[in-house]
Structures are given as structure tokens and as C-alpha cells.
Amino acid sequence: xxxxxAISFLGGALVVAAILGYQLWAAEKTTQKPPPTIRxxxxxxxxxxTKVWVPSFLIVPLGAKVxxxxxxxxxxxxxxxxxxxxxxxxxxxxxxxxEISFVANKxxxxxxxxxxxxxxxxxxxxxxxxxxxxxxxx
Ligand SMILES: [Cu+2]
Numbered sequence: 001x002x003x004x005x006a007i008s009f010l011g012g013a014l015v016v017a018a019i020l021g022y023q024l025w026a027a028e029k030t031t032q033k034p035p036p037t038i039r040x041x042x043x044x045x046x047x048x049x050t051k052v053w054v055p056s057f058l059i060v061p062l063g064a065k066v067x068x069x070x071x072x073x074x075x076x077x078x079x080x081x082x083x084x085x086x087x088x089x090x091x092x093x094x095x096x097x098x099e100i101s102f103v104a105n106k107x108x109x110x111x112x113x114x115x116x117x118x119x120x121x122x123x124x125x126x127x128x129x130x131x132x133x134x135x136x137x138x
Pocket of ligand 1: 051078079080114115116117120
């Protein structure tokens with residue numbers, strides 16, 4: 001086999017390998033499960049005068065639809081619940097639980113707080129890209 005022929009044969013083999021690799025990758029992508037819906041109740045409580053939404057830390061997979069039921073059990077009246085990065089902003093009265101939802105469409109760590117009371121203890125929302133995380137931890 002001449003040198004030029006060997007090189008073009010090798011080039012052709014690389015192109016075929018690249019196409020097969022892409023098809024395997026594309027097939028894997030299309031068979032992934034749809035994003036889940038995460039449902040969680042969160043209760044505002046008051047202990048010795050301190051208010052806090054519990055659980056305060058939410059972890060959801062990237063792309064998930066998040067449905068939260070907000071229950072305000074603090075005797076001090078109306079409290080707020082906001083996640084500015086996802087345009088969540090509402091107020092909850094004692095006897096009127098409120099349901100809100102949003103799509104966790106960007107990864108990162110985002111603050112949760114009560115927009116009515118700066119002293120109201122806040123929390124955090126972690127939106128994690130599980131595909132990327134599995135690549136790192138498995
Ligand atoms: Cu508050």
C-alpha cells in the first residue's frame with residue numbers, strides 16, 4: 001500500500017468512527033428520561049421569635065418542574081416567600097396554603113427568602129446538573 005493510500009484509508013476510518021460515535025451519543029441523548037416533577041411542602045414556623053421556612057434547603061435536578069406547597073404556621077401573620085432567580089414571589093397567610101411552581105432551568109445556587117422581613121431566616125435552592133455530576137462522581 002502506498003503512503004498516500006494508507007493515509008486516506010486512515011482518514012476514511014476516522015470519519016466512519018466519528019459518525020458512529022456521534023450516532024451512539026445522539027441515541028443516548030434521545031433515550032434519556034424526561035425531567036421529573038419535584039413536589040415539596042414547605043412550612044413556615046416560628047421558634048422563640050425566629051421565623052424560618054422548613055425545609056430551608058432544596059436540591060432539584062436541572063430541568064425539573066418544581067411544585068411547592070407553602071404552609072404558614074407562624075402565628076405572626078403573613079410571610080413572604082421569594083426565589084428571585086426564578087421569578088417566584090408570593091405571600092402566604094396563616095390559613096391559606098399557597099401552591100407555586102417553576103421550572104429549574106438553570107444550574108446553580110440561588111437564595112430563598114421572605115421579602116417582607118429581612119430578619120426572617122432564608123434558605124437556598126441548589127439546581128444541579130445530574131448528568132455532569134455523574135460524570136464527576138461515578
Ligand atoms: Cu417573613
